[in-house]
Amino acid sequence: MGVLELRDLCIEYSLGDGAALAVDKVSLAIGEGEYLGLVGESGCGKSTIAKAILGILPRNGRVRSGEILYRGRDMVGLSVAEMNRLRWQEIALIPQSAMNGFDPVYTVQQQIAEAIDAHVDWPATRKRERIDEMFALVGLERSRLADYPHQFSGGMRQRAMIAMAMVLNPDVVVADEPTTGLDVIVQDQILYRIKQIHTQLKKTMLLITHDMAVVAENCDRIAVMYAGKLVEHGAHDVFERPFHPYTMGLCNAFPDPGDESRELVSIPGAPPPLRAMPPGCRFAERCPFATDLCRREEPALSSVGDGHAAACHYIARAAEFRQRARLAETWQAGAEAA
Amino acid sequence: MNGLRWYLLRRLVLLLFVTAAVLTILFVMFKLLPGNPLSVFIDSNFSEEMIRRQKQLWGLDAPLWLQYVRYMWNMLTFSFGTSFFQMTPVRDIVIEKLLHTAAMIVPAVVLSVVLGALLGSWLGWRRGSRQEGAVVVGLLALRSVPSFFVGIIVLMVFSYNLGWFPPGGMVSIGGQGDSFLETILSLDFLHHLILPCLVLMTREITSPALLLRSTMLEVKGSDFLDILRAKGLPERRIVMHATRNALLPLVTDVAVMMGFLFQGQVLLEIIFAWPGVGRELVAALNDLDYPVAQACFFVMALIILLFNFVADVLYAFIDPRVALS
Incomplete structure (x- = not known):
């Protein structure tokens, strides 16, 4: 059993005249000390999952059905007080926007102390020591503790955010696109810090990102989401032998440092609107291999190897698809046919 | 903290500079004013010699630059001279009238800000609802109606027709207390205060209400509120963070509002026969009571400048981002 487990999780946003299902029956487990990467395009529901885990969905969002289990205990429907006991102490968040993640009118130290x-009820000296320790962990100078967030650079702010996330030594850390808006070098530093926390402090981590390369480099396991659905998950095998055409597309869309000859392929089109989900496979419209069956019937996740599952009708032809998916023409032709 | 000190110093220098500029403009303005400042003292039967002596007595025969220097010195040391008519020091008159004006403005502003802020956050909360739309339209309408118009209507209805409130003045005749404090603590004063205070509020409440509505909306969408929730903070702490951020622009708004009210309510003081500084200014101009008019002008301008200064300083203290930029 995982430390954190999602079971048939459905999350919807109510909009003026109806509801949009942002996360549709997602089941996923993160084991003790595991580093899971959740990837997908913007709007696929990955950040919604992060928010749901911490119970900070926007006012119009709610878990419609399913469970979010933390050590076997369902967190959906917990009272605010019960939820507050779990938050930060057990599950902490490194948010997407470190830029605006701190309240601008309090110092960083005040906000961590808060x-x-x-x-917990710690004496001032212990608090001070712990915050110092956390600043050292993320490589920030202690002299900057009394600074206000606007006095920090983007990268420093995100590091301070990591320090704040770790301050109560939580079991699980959810990092929701922690490198958005940072330049490449700083991105790398931040990801390194997070990885360090995982390896040195043995934390269970959930990293949410749109960047396959980041997941390939950092995570033990990967889960791929498309239009609110989990389409494939597994260990490193997923990168080497993807079974879902969307995963293949994602893998080919990012450069592979080991194989510079490989051409980068983009997936034409955009995900279907959440409020008008097509029947059948949600990727069918953009999939160069889609058939009538795909447009009619929704494929279920089925096992394709040790802890590796994909939701495609044609997992048997995956080897052939992988070859064809490397070529830009395949995707281009698919886009024209559609 | 060094940044803050520099900021304060810069503001202070600016304040002195602008005050000097205002005084200079005032000097030129009174020089350009048609008529002779001494017309009150000079009879048409006066001989040249007598006129010259009068001018000498008031220092008006000195060269212009010397007059300017003396004027600046006197104004900056608050030596406003003696009223032509009341034969009392202008400083005493101005202080008394200022207190009267403050007695009307302060309660109106305090009530407007508190009620307006509450109304504004409610509007921010109910954003998009029909009630919100209606209230916003109502507020905009209130804001657009001149207060002397509202004042006349209110007087007509509640004083002349219904007779619930006195038609004007600060206290009933003979109702003056021994001290200013005693006066404003009397029920009679309260009775006189209600109408003008309400009229003032109809206008002044709109600014904090509309302001807080928009800042509340802005703050409500901030990411840091999500983080605060994720940190497991109790609701009241989160509300505290949100409010502190939403209130930032209000602080400046209130200070500026106070400043402008001291001069902006001249009409209201006239309608309600309120013995305040605005009414005194108009009376002094009519009577050609130069020292009083000058002092009133200066003090009203100074109050605006001071409140603006206070706003800047307060803002630097509550929003750390200001002092450093």
């Missing part, structure tokens, strides 16, 4: 005060 997280401590909300959960």
Whole structure:
């Protein structure tokens, strides 16, 4: 059993005249000390999952059905007080926007101390020591503790955010696109810090990103989402032998440092609108290998190897698809046919 | 903290500079004013010699630059001279009238800000609802109606027709207390205060209400509120963070509002026969009471400048981003 487990999770947003299902029956487990990468395009529901885990969905969002289990205990429907006990102490968040993640009118130190005060009753010296320790962990100078967030650079702010996330030594850390808006070098530093926390402190991590390369480099396991559905998940095998055409597309869309001859392929088109989901496979419209069956019937996740599952009708032809998916023409032709 | 000190110093220098500029403009303005400042003292039967002596007495025969220097010095040391008519020091008159004006403005502003802020956050909360739309339209309408118009209507209805409130003045005749404090703590004063205060509020409440509505909307969408929730903070802490951020622009708004009210309510003081500084200014101009008019002008301008200064300083203290930029 995983530390954190999603079971048939459905999350919807109510919009003025109806509801949109942003996450549709997603089941996923993260084991103790595991580093899972959740990838997908913007709007595929990955950030919604992060928000749901911490219970910070926007006002119009709600878990419609399913469970979010933390150590076997369902967190959906917990009271605010019960939820607050789990938050930060057990599950902490490294948010997407470190830029605006801190309240601009309090110092960084005050805001980290506030997280401590909300959960434990430590004397001032112990708090101070712990915050110092966390600043050292992420490589920030102690002299910057009394600074306000706007006095930090983007990268420093994100590091301070990591320090704040780790301050209560949580079991699980959810990092929701932690490198958005940072330049490439800083991105790398931040990901390195997060990886370090995983390896040195043995934390269970969930990294949400749109960048396959980041997942390939950092994570033990990967889960791929498309239009609110989980389409493939597994260990490193997923990169080497993807079974879902969308995963193949994603893998080919990012450069492979080991194989510079390979051409980069993009997937034409855009995901279907959440409020008008087509029947059948949601990727069918953009999939160069789609058949009538795909447009009619929704494929279920089925096992394709050790801990590796994909939701495609044609997992048997995956080897052939993989070859063809490497070529840009395949995707181009698919786009024209559609 | 060094940044803050520099900021304060810069603001202070600016304040002095602008005050000097205002005084200079005032000097030129009174020089350009038609008529002779001494017309009150000079009779048409006066001989040249007598006129010259009068001018000498008031220092008006000195060269212009010397007059300017003396004027600046006197104004900056608050030596406003003696009223032509009341034969009392202008400083005493101005202080008394300012207190009267403050007695009307302060309660109106405090009530407007508190009620307006509450109304504004409610509007921000109910954003998009029909009630919100209606209230916003109502507020905009209130904001557009001149307060002297509202004042006349209110007087007509509640004083002349219904007779619930006195038609004007600050206290009933003979109702003056021994001290200013005693006066404003009397029920009679309260009775006189209600109408003008309400009229003032109809206008002043709109600004904090509309302001807080928009800042609340802005703050409500901030990412940091999500993080605060994720940190497991109790609801009241989160609301505190949101409010502190939403209130930032209001602080400046209130200070500026106070400043402008001291001069902006001249009409209201006249309608309600309120013995405040605005009414005094108009009376002094009519009577050609130069020292009083000058002092009133200066003090009203100074109050605006001071409140603007206070706004800047307060803002630097509550929003750390200001002092450093």
